[in-house]
Amino acid sequence: MSHAITYPRFLWRMMRRSFDGSWRFYSWMIFLTAVALVGLNAWAHQLTLGMATTNMTDHVSWGLYIANFTFGVGLAAGAVMMVIPAYLYDDHAMHDVVIVGELLAIAAIIACLGFITADLGRPDRFWHILPGLGRFNWPISMLTWDVLVLNGYLLINLHITGYLVYTRFLGKKPRRRWYLPFVFLSIFWALSIHTVTAFLYNGLGGRPFWNSALLPPRFLASAFVTGPAFVILLLQILRRLARLEVGEGPLQTLTNVMRVTVVLNLFMLGSELFTAFYTGGHHATSATYLFFGLHGHTALVPWIWSAIALNVGSLGLLLAHRFTSHTRWLNAACVAAFAGVWIEKGMGLIVPGFIPSTLHEIVEYQPSLSEWKVTAGVWALGAMVLTVAVKVALPVLRGEVRLEGEAP
Amino acid sequence: MTTPNPSRRVALKVLGATLGAGAFARAVAPLTEWTKELSLDAFLQKNYRELDRTELDAVLARHQQAAREKYQRDDIVIEDYRPQEGVEFGYALNLSVCIGCRRCAEACHEENNHDRRTHQSYIRVLEMEQGSFDMSAGRVDYEHAVPAPGKYYMPVQCQQCDNAPCVKVCPVQATWKERDGIVVVDYDWCIGCRYCEAACPYHARRFNWSAPEIPSEEINPNQGYLSNRVRPAGVVEKCTFCLHRTRAGRLPACLEACPTGARVFGNLLDPNSDIRRVLENKRVFVLKEELGTRPRFFYFFDK
Amino acid sequence: MRLFTLFALTVLATGCNGRLADERLQPPPGPAQHGTVMEPPPSLTAVVLPEQGRASFAPALPSGAPPLRVACGTCHATAPERPLPAKPEQLQQFHQGLAFKHGALECASCHSVGQPPRLHLATGEALETSEALKLCAQCHGPQWRDFQRGAHGGMRGYWDASRGPKERIHCVNCHDPHAPRYVGGQPVLPPRDRLLEAHPQEAQP
Numbered sequence: 049m050s051h052a053i054t055y056p057r058f059l060w061r062m063m064r065r066s067f068d069g070s071w072r073f074y075s076w077m078i079f080l081t082a083v084a085l086v087g088l089n090a091w092a093h094q095l096t097l098g099m100a101t102t103n104m105t106d107h108v109s110w111g112l113y114i115a116n117f118t119f120g121v122g123l124a125a126g127a128v129m130m131v132i133p134a135y136l137y138d139d140h141a142m143h144d145v146v147i148v149g150e151l152l153a154i155a156a157i158i159a160c161l162g163f164i165t166a167d168l169g170r171p172d173r174f175w176h177i178l179p180g181l182g183r184f185n186w187p188i189s190m191l192t193w194d195v196l197v198l199n200g201y202l203l204i205n206l207h208i209t210g211y212l213v214y215t216r217f218l219g220k221k222p223r224r225r226w227y228l229p230f231v232f233l234s235i236f237w238a239l240s241i242h243t244v245t246a247f248l249y250n251g252l253g254g255r256p257f258w259n260s261a262l263l264p265p266r267f268l269a270s271a272f273v274t275g276p277a278f279v280i281l282l283l284q285i286l287r288r289l290a291r292l293e294v295g296e297g298p299l300q301t302l303t304n305v306m307r308v309t310v311v312l313n314l315f316m317l318g319s320e321l322f323t324a325f326y327t328g329g330h331h332a333t334s335a336t337y338l339f340f341g342l343h344g345h346t347a348l349v350p351w352i353w354s355a356i357a358l359n360v361g362s363l364g365l366l367l368a369h370r371f372t373s374h375t376r377w378l379n380a381a382c383v384a385a386f387a388g389v390w391i392e393k394g395m396g397l398i399v400p401g402f403i404p405s406t407l408h409e410i411v412e413y414q415p416s417l418s419e420w421k422v423t424a425g426v427w428a429l430g431a432m433v434l435t436v437a438v439k440v441a442l443p444v445l446r447g448e449v450r451l452e453g454e455a456p
Numbered sequence: 457m458t459t460p461n462p463s464r465r466v467a468l469k470v471l472g473a474t475l476g477a478g479a480f481a482r483a484v485a486p487l488t489e490w491t492k493e494l495s496l497d498a499f500l501q502k503n504y505r506e507l508d509r510t511e512l513d514a515v516l517a518r519h520q521q522a523a524r525e526k527y528q529r530d531d532i533v534i535e536d537y538r539p540q541e542g543v544e545f546g547y548a549l550n551l552s553v554c555i556g557c558r559r560c561a562e563a564c565h566e567e568n569n570h571d572r573r574t575h576q577s578y579i580r581v582l583e584m585e586q587g588s589f590d591m592s593a594g595r596v597d598y599e600h601a602v603p604a605p606g607k608y609y610m611p612v613q614c615q616q617c618d619n620a621p622c623v624k625v626c627p628v629q630a631t632w633k634e635r636d637g638i639v640v641v642d643y644d645w646c647i648g649c650r651y652c653e654a655a656c657p658y659h660a661r662r663f664n665w666s667a668p669e670i671p672s673e674e675i676n677p678n679q680g681y682l683s684n685r686v687r688p689a690g691v692v693e694k695c696t697f698c699l700h701r702t703r704a705g706r707l708p709a710c711l712e713a714c715p716t717g718a719r720v721f722g723n724l725l726d727p728n729s730d731i732r733r734v735l736e737n738k739r740v741f742v743l744k745e746e747l748g749t750r751p752r753f754f755y756f757f758d759k
Numbered sequence: 760m761r762l763f764t765l766f767a768l769t770v771l772a773t774g775c776n777g778r779l780a781d782e783r784l785q786p787p788p789g790p791a792q793h794g795t796v797m798e799p800p801p802s803l804t805a806v807v808l809p810e811q812g813r814a815s816f817a818p819a820l821p822s823g824a825p826p827l828r829v830a831c832g833t834c835h836a837t838a839p840e841r842p843l844p845a846k847p848e849q850l851q852q853f854h855q856g857l858a859f860k861h862g863a864l865e866c867a868s869c870h871s872v873g874q875p876p877r878l879h880l881a882t883g884e885a886l887e888t889s890e891a892l893k894l895c896a897q898c899h900g901p902q903w904r905d906f907q908r909g910a911h912g913g914m915r916g917y918w919d920a921s922r923g924p925k926e927r928i929h930c931v932n933c934h935d936p937h938a939p940r941y942v943g944g945q946p947v948l949p950p951r952d953r954l955l956e957a958h959p960q961e962a963q964p
Contacts, residue, residue, distance in 0.1 A: 089483035098666030109653040169648020169690030183629040191627035254657025408592035542787035575951040705922030717912035730909030
């Protein structure tokens with residue numbers, strides 16, 4: 049049979065399966081749909097009334113959306129921490145579950161694109177940024193690089209996972225030359241997406257808080273905290289709910305990765321803070337504001353200290369083997385690290401870059417309810433993509449769903 | 457849990473799909489208001505620099521028509537003002553003379569059809585401590601009589617940088633530097649990502665968080681496509697040295713409003729211009745020179 | 760880095776050469792056809808200050824009323840000539856309450872006795888009141904130089920002298936010659952942050 053017939057059939061079957069499942073699946077999807085619709089509604093209001101529904105200002109012109117975008121890119125890039133052991137170190141146990149990381153990358157990138165869309169004042173003019181159609185300011189604008197690397201990463205991962213799932217659906221053995229080069233490409237590409245995202249900020253000379261060469265390595269280190277942390281939790285959930293066979297091997301590998309990256313992340317944060325505070329002067333004003341408040345403005349102080357507490361807490365749990373051998377403590381460490389980095393990269397990095405402003409005015413920022421709704425909605429969209437992707441892909445890879453056999 | 461029979465299952469799915477579609481329609485309902493303001497012509501409109509004469513005329517006519525209808529004013533004229541050959545603009549500000557009265561900011565507010573609710577203006581005036589150049593010790597919201605003892609005043613607006621960070625970062629080339637040195641924005645092309653706002657070291661850019669509100673009788677009817685026409689919501693704007701005035705040979709509105717003559721404007725390429733004399737004879741400096749932005753806005757002290 | 764920037768800028772520059780930019784530039788400024796136009800100086804004779812001693816003939820002014828401004832000729836066209844006192848405090852009848860804060864000058868340093876009232880330069884050369892600028896310039900050289908170069912004193916009109924005149928104002932529009940320190944005033948239009956505004960509420964569906 050030619051692919052012209054089997055591929056549409058494959059897509060059809062996958063679509064059918066994504067609308068079919070247990071009551072657990074339905075309630076989870078209904079919940080996510082509800083959250084996504086609340087977000088969509090808030091976004092519709094935002095478009096109609098203008099972005100005055102957000103709490104952003106000309107002083108703090110990026111807020112919760114871009115913070116979550118940055119974090120999401122890290123999550124997508126962090127998923128590569130499963131690909132590296134699986135393919136570079138031939139970790140066979142990891143091989144069996146690496147697809148989860150790639151699907152996570154897809155979902156995270158889609159969420160990122162959602163955040164960018166939500167942050168645009170004129171999403172109706174999206175075509176202006178399409179290469180060839182609009183006026184794509186490449187290679188000058190780092191944002192155009194980000195468009196390229198993010199969409200490229202999305203395509204690469206769609207290709208790898210799509211190809212593997214499709215060949216298993218056909219009951220064939222995947223041919224290495226059709227996916228292995230892309231796997232290796234995806235490793236470099238994962239590094240590039242977060243590096244370019246860091247370049248977005250640290251290339252701006254007018255923002256001393258971001259204008260540090262350490263920002264890209266910090267981004268990568270924190271990405272390699274969140275990626276594994278999320279995957280460790282996800283694998284356990286899938287083991288229970290989706291009959292994914294996960295041994296202790298992959299969990300152990302990812303825990304080891306986290307042991308290193310949490311330390312690295314904190315070390316680099318410490319280096320930044322030393323440079324800022326020991327030197328003092330204007331380079332330290334944002335950091336002072338963030339950690340201690342400035343002239344009575346303290347909106348971000350609770351955020352950053354929570355992040356520090358979470359990160360240090362997770363480090364403590366991870367370093368004590370006594371704890372990580374207990375799943376409960378490992379999971380606590382993962383949740384703490386994930387939340388810690390989420391705060392540190394969002395409210396702790398994007399927002400203080402704008403405070404004080406370039407004219408040294410202090411205008412504070414706390415997200416509005418509308419922003420929280422849209423943000424929850426976009427994450428719900430990402431979670432839906434991940435749920436459906438995992439639900440569709442895993443049975444095929446296990447050989448349960450095939451072109452021949454199993455009634456549709 | 458028992459598996460429901462197939463027909464019940466289908467019925468449930470249809471019900472679910474219907475409810476879902478209804479909820480979706482409800483969620484996006486506010487968009488009907490938004491889409492009313494969109495048109496195919498506007499959607500397909502090309503970047504300003506790609507428009508030919510006929511297309512540009514059509515765009516100008518469409519905007520002018522819409523503005524006249526919206527504000528019920530037949531005197532509104534929207535024109536395309538082009539740079540002059542042999543002209544590059546420069547602006548200098550005398551910090552010894554400025555008294556911080558903010559009349560420049562007010563003139564900008566009125567001239568450039570800014571939103572009235574937010575007191576929007578392209579100019580922010582910093583009240584600085586005498587003997588210090590520490591902007592963090594300065595403030596913009598002073599309300600006492602000026603000039604106050606022990607203070608000096610520093611208005612900041614777009615510095616029209618030659619190496620403009622805002623132009624570099626724009627992903628869609630919606631902002632660029634024109635031949636006379638003015639950095640402009642095509643309000644019809646900007647996608648509202650606000651990267652330029654993050655990149656600008658001078659707080660020169662403003663975003664339209666909502667559509668500007670201006671009473672009809674306060675509209676300045678002489679409007680430029682690239683300058684003071686009323687901006688749509690969701691796009692970035694900035695000071696254009698009042699190009700609808702300056703490209704017609706006139707002085708910028710902020711300069712005319714200045715009661716003390718702290719502001720000097722002119723053609724940098726004309727050796728006899730006021731601005732050249734200031735640059736050649738005064739102790740001139742630019743803001744944040746270390747960033748390499750090469751501003752065309754200069755500051756100087758008399759004493 | 761520099762190479763990259765160069766490359767980048769080239770790409771940017773070529774990208775910029777759209778049709779409009781090349782097609783229609785306005786012609787360069789032509790030869791200067793317009794000079795500087797001086798706005799007439801204001802009438803400065805603030806002779807009576809309401810809260811201070813009043814001239815005997817002056818009508819009672821309500822407290823807080825603005826100073827009375829009268830053109831010099833109103834009185835001096837008919838009044839007999841008298842010798843000038845050294846300081847305004849010595850004035851017995853008119854110009855009483857004139858606050859004088861202008862260095863060690865005396866009335867006769869600038870004013871001449873005569874009909875119609877005039878000013879005079881340090882050389883003794885007579886000067887019309889509308890020419891007061893030159894009088895100020897005698898001592899305030901740097902300010903006069905800056906004024907001529909457009910770097911001091913408000914102006915309106917055209918930067919391009921081929922298209923229109925530049926309107927200038929006199930020293931005395933801002934500086935009272937008897938008390939020249941610039942008085943200033945209340946600032947206008949304080950900035951208002953968007954967040955201080957009532958937040959637009961999401962419309963109820």
